Amino acid sequence: MTDLIRLTDVEKSYTRGKEKIKIFDKLSMRIEQGDFVAMMGPSGSGKTTLLNLLGGTDKADKGTIEFDGKRIDNLSEGKLTAWRSTNVGFIFQFYNLMPILTAAQNVELPLLLTKLAPAKRRANVATALKIVGLEDRSKHRPREMSGGQQQRVAIARAIVSDPKLLLCDEPTGDLDRTTADEILSTLQVLNRDLGKTIIMVTHDAEAAKFAKRTLHLDKGHFNEQELAA
Amino acid sequence: MASLINQIGAVTALNVRSIPQRGWMSLASIVAVALTIAVLLFFLALSNGLRSTVEGSGSDDVALVIREGSNAELNSVVSRDQLSILATGPGVAQREGAPLVSGELLVIVDGVKRSTGTNANMPFRGIGSEGLALRRGVSITQGRMFTPGTNEIVVGAGLLREFSGFEFGQSIRIRGTEWQVVGVFEAPGTVFESELWADVAVTQSLFNRPNIYQTMRVKLTSAAAMDAYKSWADGDARLNDVEILSEREYYARQASQSTGQFTIIAWVLGVMMAIGALAGALNTMYSSVATRAAEIATLRIIGFSGLATFFGTMIEALILSALGGVLGILLAFVAFNGRTTSTLGAGFTQLVFKFELSPAIVVTAIIVAIVIGLFGGMFPGIRAARQRPQLELASQ
Structure with a gap:
């Protein structure tokens, strides 16, 4: 399998007041195309920071980040935004749907960044909603749906522009066990049948079992054995 | 994009x-x-x-004569002699052989504002027999024009709307003299509607201002005659202390103030x-x-x-x-x-x-x-x- 993501000697720190907090010091890792990785670790270990770096929503201080063989760490803000819109789908813990939009309108949002004609956009939205099993809920607004259904809409929004990478930040953190398992099964389907590479941050060991492998992050470092596996 | x-x-x-x-x-x-x-x-x-x-009150073909340096009519004086001279100037319009001019006197009288019931100053204007003809767009809408030489007044419709005591047919007492309101006139969108008009000679007499005029209006044959009229007046030493403006210029100056x-x-x-x-x-x-x-x-x-x-x-x-x-x-x-x-x-x-x-x-x-x-x-x-x-x- 080829690498979809390659991080080499990445350094990242934040300044809080007068204090400089180092998050990553020469972090290196690879994620293959088609992988489904669960990322676990205590709060403050750098999980969300890593998702931001991988998704191009934050920049590393040093080191290189490659996606599909091309460096993204040196892209301008504008180019990184454009890259993100075509290559990465995001799934959030609290779904982050726009409350005044219907399910279909929410799913259509990423397509507004493309040159697709409205008819083609509607067709793609219908397909995405069908994949997550919500084709009959397209005209419902978020408040008219359960948490699980809202997260499915969010998944449809993440995949509608057919990105290679899905980044999930605690996608089941706000759901009960049964609903969480349904969502995780859907992610498995996306990984297995559609070949999506998925990186999922979670605190839930049960959720991590749905992934192909689990990486533990602690104080900015991965467990070396897991990384090498 | x-x-x-x-x-x-x-x-x-x-x-x-x-x-x-x-x-x-x-x-x-x-x-x-x-x-x-x-x-x-x-x-x-x-x-x-x-x-x-x-x-909107002014015309281009009506010359208004006031004393040099007067910002308003109340400060102005034009003598009867000057009035006679000004009536003979070039380009003065005539009717039946007589010049269309009007010597005028403005005095202040009291009125009562309808909205507040408080007293306010009303402009009471004595005008010559041609005064009405010199003002465009003025029409008597109720009653008739005052008869020269009598204690009759006509009242502007605008003034009547805002102030009480001058209703048509009413007899009113101003400075000890009885006046009869015999007509109402309209002059939409002009200052004239805010005035009371009476015969200038009677006004001079009853307000104790004999032979005094404050302004004079002179109807010219056309607006183009205004410059020639002004030049003629400038060349006459007897008219050195008067200023001649077109009526429109005069009101534009008033408006800016x-x-x-x-x-x-x-x-x-x-x-x-x-x-x-x-x-x-x-x-x-x-x-x-x-x-x-x-x-x-x-x-x-x-x-x-x-x-x-x-x-x-x-x-x-x-x-x-x-x-x-x-x-x-x-x-x-x-x-x-x-x-x-x-x-x-x-x-x-x-x-x-x-x-x-x-x-x-x-x-x-x-x-x-x-x-x-x-x-x-x-x-x-x-x-x-x-x-x-x-x-x-x-x-x-």
């Missing part, structure tokens, strides 16, 4: 459709702009109405209120950006540009401001446009006129509303555009 327009459209639609979630704050912002616009329009319409009434203050008040108050409305708009829009922080971060993460969030916020502010502007304009039209009011004119007498909103004034109000919206949206828009597209922000 198409993508950017799509993005701006989507963000704007999101912002606008979520306005009801910030209903009270948005409403307060709209009302603040509406009040600002209404107050601005109040004074601009006042100023415009006054200007158009005063300016009268309306300047209202225009200044309009803009001083308008700017002060606009600053207040701007503060309200900024507060509303900053609050809008703050409450939608997670939404904005989500959109930015998905791939929406900062420019789209900037314009989305700007357009929301402009829409709120435009709504306020429209409300203010409607308020102005309903509350005072076309309503009659009066103010102290240049001659220390009451001048009746109407609030008058013109297209230019309405456009000015719209521009002010847009400026409030632009500034009210710009800084919150910049804040929205600068919001980092990070997961932590989206999860708040």
Whole structure:
């Protein structure tokens, strides 16, 4: 399998007041195309920071980040935004749907960044909603749906522009066990049948079992054995 | 570009459709702009109405003679001899062999304002027999013109609307003399409607001003004859202490004196209120950006540009401001446009006129509303555009 993501000697720190907090010091890792990785670790270990770096929503201080063989760490803000819109789908813990939009309108949002004609956009939205099993809920607004259904809409929004990478930040953190398992099964389907590479941050060991492998992050470092596996 | 327009459209639609979630704050912002616009329009319409009434009173082919250096008729004196000389000038129009001229005397009498019941100064004008013919657009709408040599007066319809005691048919006592109101005249949109007219000779006699005129009106054959008439008068030493203006020039000068203050008040108050409305708009829009922080971060993460969030916020502010502007304009039209009011004119007498909103004034109000919206949206828009597209922000 080829690498979809390659991080080499990445350094990242934040300044809080007068204090400089180092998050990553020469972090290196690879994620293959088609992988489904669960990322676990205590709060403050750098999980969300890593998702931001991988998704191009934050920049590393040093080191290189490659996606599909091309460096993204040196892209301008504008180019990184454009890259993100075509290559990465995001799934959030609290779904982050726009409350005044219907399910279909929410799913259509990423397509507004493309040159697709409205008819083609509607067709793609219908397909995405069908994949997550919500084709009959397209005209419902978020408040008219359960948490699980809202997260499915969010998944449809993440995949509608057919990105290679899905980044999930605690996608089941706000759901009960049964609903969480349904969502995780859907992610498995996306990984297995559609070949999506998925990186999922979670605190839930049960959720991590749905992934192909689990990486533990602690104080900015991965467990070396897991990384090498 | 198409993508950017799509993005701006989507963000704007999101912002606008979520306005009801910030209903009270948005409403307060709209009302603040509406009040600002209404107050601005109040004074601009006042100023415009006054200007158009005063300016609209003059003709280009009527020469008005006043004493040199007099700002108003009350300070002016023109002698009977000068009157006779001026009637013989070049280009003076004639009727049945007699020059169309009118020596006039303006005195102040008391009237009672209908709206407040308080006393106010009324202009009582003695005019010559040709006085009516010298004023265009004047018509007797009730009764008849006064008979020369009698204690009869005709009253302007504007004055009658605003002040009591001069109703048609009434006998009124002014400075110890009984006067009979025998007619009502209309002269729409002019200062004449604010006056009482009587025979000048009787006025001179009963107000104890024998042989004194304050102004003289001279009808010329055409407007083109005005320069020649002025040059002729300049060359006559007996007329050195008089100034000759066209009636239109005279009233334009009066208008600039009268309306300047209202225009200044309009803009001083308008700017002060606009600053207040701007503060309200900024507060509303900053609050809008703050409450939608997670939404904005989500959109930015998905791939929406900062420019789209900037314009989305700007357009929301402009829409709120435009709504306020429209409300203010409607308020102005309903509350005072076309309503009659009066103010102290240049001659220390009451001048009746109407609030008058013109297209230019309405456009000015719209521009002010847009400026409030632009500034009210710009800084919150910049804040929205600068919001980092990070997961932590989206999860708040």
